[in-house]
Amino acid sequence: MVKGFDADKYIEEQSKYILERISAGAGERLYLEFGGKLVHDKHAARVLPGFDQNAKIKLLQRMKEHAEIIICVYAGDITTNKTRQDFGITYDLEVLRLIDTFRKYELSINSVVVTRYEDQPAVNMFINKLERRGVKTYKHGFTKGYPTDVETIVSDEGFGANPYIEVNKPLVVVNGPGPGSGKLATCLNQLYHESKRGRKARYAKFETFPIWNLPVKHPVNVAYEAATVDLRDVNMIDVFHLEAYGQTAVNYNRDLEIFPVVKRIIERITGEEAEYKSPTDMGVNRVGFCITDDEAVRRAACQEIIRRYLIAQCDYKKGIINEDALLRAKLLMDDLNLKVEDRAVVKPALDYAEYKRNLDSKYENIIVMAIELPDGQIITGRSSRRMVAGAALILNAIKTLSGFPDKMLLISPEVLATIQHLKTEILHKEKSTLNCEEVLSALTISATTNPAAKSAVEKLKELAGCKAHCTAILSDVDDQIFRDLSIDATSEPEYSTNNLYQS
Numbered sequence: 001m002v003k004g005f006d007a008d009k010y011i012e013e014q015s016k017y018i019l020e021r022i023s024a025g026a027g028e029r030l031y032l033e034f035g036g037k038l039v040h041d042k043h044a045a046r047v048l049p050g051f052d053q054n055a056k057i058k059l060l061q062r063m064k065e066h067a068e069i070i071i072c073v074y075a076g077d078i079t080t081n082k083t084r085q086d087f088g089i090t091y092d093l094e095v096l097r098l099i100d101t102f103r104k105y106e107l108s109i110n111s112v113v114v115t116r117y118e119d120q121p122a123v124n125m126f127i128n129k130l131e132r133r134g135v136k137t138y139k140h141g142f143t144k145g146y147p148t149d150v151e152t153i154v155s156d157e158g159f160g161a162n163p164y165i166e167v168n169k170p171l172v173v174v175n176g177p178g179p180g181s182g183k184l185a186t187c188l189n190q191l192y193h194e195s196k197r198g199r200k201a202r203y204a205k206f207e208t209f210p211i212w213n214l215p216v217k218h219p220v221n222v223a224y225e226a227a228t229v230d231l232r233d234v235n236m237i238d239v240f241h242l243e244a245y246g247q248t249a250v251n252y253n254r255d256l257e258i259f260p261v262v263k264r265i266i267e268r269i270t271g272e273e274a275e276y277k278s279p280t281d282m283g284v285n286r287v288g289f290c291i292t293d294d295e296a297v298r299r300a301a302c303q304e305i306i307r308r309y310l311i312a313q314c315d316y317k318k319g320i321i322n323e324d325a326l327l328r329a330k331l332l333m334d335d336l337n338l339k340v341e342d343r344a345v346v347k348p349a350l351d352y353a354e355y356k357r358n359l360d361s362k363y364e365n366i367i368v369m370a371i372e373l374p375d376g377q378i379i380t381g382r383s384s385r386r387m388v389a390g391a392a393l394i395l396n397a398i399k400t401l402s403g404f405p406d407k408m409l410l411i412s413p414e415v416l417a418t419i420q421h422l423k424t425e426i427l428h429k430e431k432s433t434l435n436c437e438e439v440l441s442a443l444t445i446s447a448t449t450n451p452a453a454k455s456a457v458e459k460l461k462e463l464a465g466c467k468a469h470c471t472a473i474l475s476d477v478d479d480q481i482f483r484d485l486s487i488d489a490t491s492e493p494e495y496s497t498n499n500l501y502q503s
Contacts, residue, residue, distance in 0.1 A: 002049060002293065002296040002299075003049050003050035003292070003293065003296065004048065004049045004050055004291060004292055004293035004294070004295075004296030004297040004300065005048040005049060005050035005051045005290055005291055005292060005293075005297065006050065006290045006291075006292050007050055007051055007052040007055055007290075009289075009290045010051070010052075010055055010286065010287060010290040011052075011055055011058055011059045011062075013286045013289060013290065014055075014056075014059050014284075014285075014286045014287075015059040015062050015063060017284055017286050018032070018059070018063065018171075018206075018284050019063065021204055021284050022066065022170060022171055025200075025202045028199075028200045028201055028202050029167070029169075029170055029171075029172060029194065029199070029200075029201040029202070030170065030171050030172070030201070030202050030203075030204060031172045031174060031187040031190055031191065031201060031202070031203050031204075032171060032172065032173050032174065032203075032204050032205070032206055032284070033174050033183045033184055033187050033203070033204070033205045033206065034056070034173050034174065034175040034183070034206050035179070035183070035205065035206065035207040035208070036207060036208045036209065037053075037056075037086075038056050038057055038060075038098070038173075038175045039053075039054055039056070039057045039098065039101045039102075040053050040054065040086065040087075040101075041053045041054075041055075041056065041208065042086045043086070043209075043223075043227055043304070044208055044209075044287075046300060046303070046304045046307075046488070047219075047220050047223045047297065047300050047301040047304045048220070048287070048291070048297055048300070049296055049297065049300045050292070056206075056208075057101070057102075057105050057107070058105075060105070060107060060173060061105045061106065061107065063171060064105075064106055064107050064108070066169055066170050066171045067107065067108065067169055067171040067172070067173055068107075068108040068109070068110045068167060068168065068169045068171075068172055068173070069102055069107055069108065069109050069110060069172075069173045069174075069175060070110050070111055070112075070113060070165060070167075070172060070173070070174045070175070070186065071095055071098055071099070071109070071111075071112045071113070071175055071176060071177075072112075072113045072115050072174060072175070072176040072181040072182045072183050072186050073091055073092065073095050073112065073113070073114055073115065073176055073177055073181055073182075074091075074114075074115050074116055074176075074180055074181050074182055075114050075115065075116050075117045075118060075120055075123045076116060077091040077092075077177070077178070077180070077181070078090075078091060078092045078114075078120070078122055078123050078126055079120050079122050079123065082178070084177060084178060085311070086483070087483060088476070088479060088480055088483060091177040091178060091181075092126050094177035094178075095112060095130075095177055098175070098177065099112075099135065108169065109135070110136070110165065110166075110167055110172070111135070111136040111137060111138055111165055112130055112135055112136070112137045112138070113137070113138045113139075113140055113165065113182070113186055114126075114127060114137065114138070114139050114140065115140045115181065115182025115185065115186065116140070116141065116142050116182060117139040117140060117141050118141070118142075127139070138162075138163055138165055139163075140162040140163075140182065140185070140186065140189065141161065141162065143158050143159060143161070143162065143185060143189070144157050144158050144161065145157075145158050146158065146185060147185075147258060147261050148261060150261065150264045150265055150268055151268075153188075153265060154192060154265060154268040154269055158192075159188065159189045159192035159193065160192065160193075160196070162189050164189075164190070164193035164196075164197075165186075165190060165193075167190070172190070174186050174187050179228065179231055180231070184205075184258070184262070187203050188203070188262070188265055188266070188269075191203060191266065191269050191270075192269050195269045195270065200270065202275070203262075203266065203282070204282055204283070204284050205255075205279075205282045205283050205284070206283065206284050206285060207255075207283060207285055208285060208287055209221065209223075209224035209227075210224045210225075210235045210250050210251065210252055211250070211285070211287055211288040212238070212249045212250050212251060212280050212283060212285065212288065213249065213250075213288040213289070214250065214288055215250070216235045216236065216237060216250050217235075217335070218298070218301075219297075219298045219301035219302050219305065219336060220297055220298070220301040221235045221250060222235075222301065222305060222332055222335065222336060223301040223302075223304040223305050223308070224252075225328075225332055226304065226305045226308035226309065226329055226332050227304075227308055229308070229312060229321070229325040229326075229328040229329045229332075230321050230325045231254075232253075232325075232328070233252045233253060233254060234252060234253045235250055235251075235252055235253075236250070236251065236252065236253055236256055237249070237250065238250065238251040238256065238278050238279055238280045239256070240256070240259060240277060240278035240279065240280075241277070241278035241279070241280040241281070244277035244278055244281075245277075245278075249278070249280040251278075251279045251280055255279040256279060259278070259279045259282075262282075263276065302336060302338055302342070303342075303343060303467075305332055305333060305336065305338055306333065306338055306339075306340055306342055306343045307343065307488065307490055308329060308332075309329045309330060309332070309333050309340065310340060310343070310346075310469075310490040310491070310492075310493075311490065312325060312326050312329040313326065313329075313492075313493035314473055314490075314491055314492075314493045316493065317473065317493040317494075317495075318473075343467065343469065343490070344372050344376075344378065344467065345370040345371060345372050345378065345467050345468055345469040346370075346469045346490075348370040348378045348380060349368045349369060349370035349380065349469045349470065349471050350368075350471060350492075352368045352370070352380050352382070353366055353367070353368040353382075353471045356368070356382065365496075366382055366383055367382065367383040367388070367389040367470065367471055367472045367496050368380055368381070368382045368383075368389055368470070368471045369381050369382075369389040369390050369392075369393040369468060369469065369470040369471070369489075370393070370468065370469055371393055371397050371463070371466050371467070371468040371487070372466055372467050372468075373397065373400065373401065373463075373466060374462060374465075374466065377400065379393065379396050379397045379400050380393065380396070381393030381394070381395070381396045381397075383433070383496075384433075385432070385433065386413075386416055386420075386433070386434065387416070387433060387434040387435075387439050388433055388434070388435055388436065388475070388478060389470060389471075389472075390435075390436045390470065390474060390478045390481070390482065390489075391434060391435065391436045391438075391439035391440075391478075393468065394436060394439070394440070394460070394463070394485075395410060395411075395439065395443070395456075397459075397463060397466075398410075398456040398457075398459040398460060398463070399456060401456075401459040401462055401463075402452070402455050402456050402459050404452060404456070408452065410443060410446060410450065410452060410453045410456050411439070411442045411443055411446045411453065412446065415442050415445070415446060416434060416439075416442060419434060419438055419442060420432040420433075420434065423438075435475060435477050435478055435481075436477065436478045436481040436482070437477055437478075437480075437481055440460075440481065443456070443457060444457055460485060463485050463486075463487050464485065464486035464487070465486060465487075465488070466487050466488065467487075467488045467489075467490075468482065468487050468488065468489040468490070469489070469490050469491065469492075470489065470490070470491045470492065471491075471492050471494070472491060472492060472494050472495060472496040473491045473492070473493065473494065473495055473496070474489065474491055475496075
């Protein structure tokens with residue numbers, strides 16, 4: 001992939017700008033709302049080739065002496081088992097993963113705040129789990145009057161009804177597992193309590209997307225809309241910024257809608273005129289200044305828009321999103337004249353499946369998966385009685401990377417048959433077909449005695465970043481394997497079987 005982004009410049013410039021924002025407050029504490037992914041920002045890495053997906057936490061690591069972190073999670077997201085798409089894990093597990101990651105980078109974790117808390121049993125279990133592992137937790141209920149009744153919000157009935165989070169450092173980073181976690185309300189809640197204690201505090205926001213100094217319809221900004229179709233986020237010109245400075249800047253509808261209220265809340269809390277004249281003013285994002293190849297970035301963003309549409313099709317099939325979200329994803333494709341076939345692995349997968357079906361009726365239910373290797377070569381794999389299409393694809397891909405002939409067996413058929421026997425005759429599974437995890441386990445066992453298999457195992461690392469596409473929705477197990485291998489896999493919105501439970 002051609003790089004289009006300077007990651008080193010980004011870390012340098014971004015950390016410098018945040019420190020300038022802190023020092024501008026003359027000793028006042030800064031609450032920095034971190035939108036998007038603080039760690040493992042795979043979306044940013046896909047649309048900005050060259051972006052370090054851990055860049056934001058690395059820049060915080062530079063400021064670790066000045067910073068501590070509050071993690072917010074919306075109680076409703078715990079009860080509905082909302083999932084983070086990039087990792088396929090629920091938001092409550094994502095909070096645990098974030099804590100472990102922050103500790104790895106030696107960042108100070110202040111606490112976890114459960115927002116819009118309503119005494120739900122599942123949420124109480126989550127809180128108990130955290131507290132019994134030594135993680136301090138706070139419960140914030142619905143703020144009375146929020147977000148429009150400023151007089152009630154900034155009172156003992158509003159923010160005053162929620163507890164103050166005890167903090168110590170000049171920079172407090174407020175993060176969450178995803179959008180709607182209550183980060184803004186938590187920041188404003190803290191500003192209120194700081195004021196009640198006779199201390200001044202300030203607020204700023206760090207959102208990577210949309211990129212404020214790129215055009216509204218730049219593919220990178222359109223890709224942000226594609227990633228948030230379920231939230232109905234729409235990129236718009238920041239009219240407040242345009243009016244105040246005569247400068248065009250891009251923001252999204254939710255920030256623009258809430259800005260006048262946020263401004264009034266801050267002014268009510270501090271008793272002073274707000275320092276910000278626009279939502280863009282509140283931001284500290286410098287990512288747009290570190291793009292080095294706009295054309296490379298545009299191409300990557302267009303691929304992400306296609307990817308998001310394919311994911312939206314599958315999510316609609318699964319009942320995760322509604323039809324309106326799916327139609328929005330399609331409209332974004334149409335706006336840029338994109339087709340699913342523009343993703344290089346889609347057509348080869350579909351064409352090979354059609355070819356096999358036309359060849360023999362026994363292939364009527366065949367599943368095919370295709371992958372694009374780093375050199376641009378397209379490799380396919382198909383389902384069989386022995387293994388799923390994804391497993392066959394991985395074996396074919398690493399054989400190609402190793403320079404081995406297609407007919408070479410990396411795993412003995414007897415080994416595969418033994419595992420199938422275990423599944424059906426001993427574990428009483430209905431399907432004998434081996435999934436990706438089982439085949440990879442067999443491959444690594446074979447590597448102890450087979451030098452070719454050992455060599456092929458090492459080639460698995462070279463699949464990271466490759467794009468793949470399957471003619472049927474991947475099972476949860478196979479989907480997770482592709483995530484773990486960092487393969488960007490998409491699927492057609494069709495199940496491999498009509499069995500509801502097996503699907």
